[in-house]
Amino acid sequence: MSKPLIHHRTAEFGRMFTSVIEDMQFVYRTKGSVLMMTASGTGGMESAVVNLLSPGDLTIVCSTGAFGDRFVNIHKAFGLKPVVLSFEWGTAVEPEALRKTLKENKGVKAVFIQHTDTSTGVVNDIQTLSKIVHEESDALVVVDSVSGLAAERLETDAWGLDCVVTGSQKGLMNAPGLAFASVSERAWKAVESSKLPKFNFDFKLIRKSLADKETPWTPAISIVAGQAAALKLLRAEGMENCWKRHDELAAHARKLLKDKLGLPFYAKNPANILTGVKLPESVDGTKLLADILKEEGISIAGGQLHLKGKIFRLAHMGFITKSDIEAGVAALEKRLVGAKA
């Protein structure tokens, strides 16, 4: 990323960009299309909604936290009224509840699900949920894997996932600034007939430029360079090893947190990407984490919205090592000893 910028309308950029797209197909486990956008993960989420749907389409949004609610808000912003299947924060989507909702709502165009919701640290069983969607309907399966991809197992083609959106800054081990979307053949059919308005995120324009090894608009070139480098690491590691590494990191983090802190975990179906831990009521979580950042230079996330100050979320995804986790737990332990009792 520190190298001089490559102009984005050159063969050199075309080669780098092509390697990113091909390596993303490897990470997504898809032979289908992968599109790249200069955007946050939220832009990627919006791109799925506006490219697949038309006014009046019936959809189901499964919500298990802040990011499920974000899908609902995107729908509402574009005039859609999704059926919202909500679950208590900290719990995962219940597969039979989704089946029941599909049976009750015929003609659903798409089902939106988070792979992992970083607000709670929950992982959803995408394989089972996708199977149920395909058994009960012709709906597209749209997955927000902004924080999940390359940390939790995900098989785009084998699981029948029609559109999976992600961001560059989590499991993809890059700086933030890029969003990606996989698009299945079935999803392309929906794109062809989609009537919601879009321009910046128009999948058809992006596909057209992709054929020329370009993006339609100037991309975040330095972040693309970072992504190309990070994807080489994932390619060398292989996805099975990558998922195993995250299994081990998560197990290591949870054992340490249990042994050293002994506080209750927040999520009932915890993801490999992070562990949410409930803080004792006597502890000001916001101050605790600000102190750790200031005094030790270790960044540990707090709770969002109604969980602000009440939980912490220790990340163990992407470019994070066992020793990073150990340093984080040690910093927490030092400050929580008195509060444990």
Place this chain on the structure above:
Amino acid sequence: MSKPLIHHRTAEFGRMFTSVIEDMQFVYRTKGSVLMMTASGTGGMESAVVNLLSPGDLTIVCSTGAFGDRFVNIHKAFGLKPVVLSFEWGTAVEPEALRKTLKENKGVKAVFIQHTDTSTGVVNDIQTLSKIVHEESDALVVVDSVSGLAAERLETDAWGLDCVVTGSQKGLMNAPGLAFASVSERAWKAVESSKLPKFNFDFKLIRKSLADKETPWTPAISIVAGQAAALKLLRAEGMENCWKRHDELAAHARKLLKDKLGLPFYAKNPANILTGVKLPESVDGTKLLADILKEEGISIAGGQLHLKGKIFRLAHMGFITKSDIEAGVAALEKRLVGAKA
């Protein structure tokens, strides 16, 4: 940009982000709002359309090249039918033609104009055009200064500009990945009543987060860091000096191009950002520029769309020096000597 990433929900990021916004107010010459988005310049252009307008709104788009046409295409994508005031590529917007169009079309909500159009290297007289809009109507003045800001003089407040969009990678001397929009008080009133759909680019959500020194979605943090550093250079230089530097760079480039190549310039009202030069018909412009890039490592842009292969565009904006220009002209001269006659 090479420093470790600062998490975007921290006080440290808040300070950096605030400095970027304040320095952008300095560059824009505005006391009004400046909003930041993780996007290409095209995302910034879309943000102006979707935040200021409602279905059925009457607008005028002045088009002098590829980027004027882009504004038209964004309008169409969102169901609007603008009055398009087109000028031949290479010429600027004719002020009295705009006045006539305003007189013929009452109730125009906004007028869209490029400050500079990089496809042709033309600069428009934004001060005069804005004055005419305000004399003839209540329309908002929306300016695409993606390539113009911090290269050509622009006075957001003094010239009555309601929304000026720009990108990080031209006069702002940063890598691409960020878009900015200035929003006047009048423009905020339009935002309040706007009915076009938006989420990722929603100015109201961005303003709400700005009050907390945050962005609503994860920003391209490393590009924000680059922008903070580049803006310190502009702040130290001052805008008058910055514009003077670009006047001198452009004059230097044009004198050299005239003396050494003697080929006709493309634009009738050339901008300070780049000079477009017509190539002899015998020259394959695409190959010429590819050769220069490959053999000398100097990046010179070609023509876009119908100008592909027929012109070159020598940039002299932002982080470009006189010696860069001299190296570029020398590389061209070496290869065009035989073709001159």
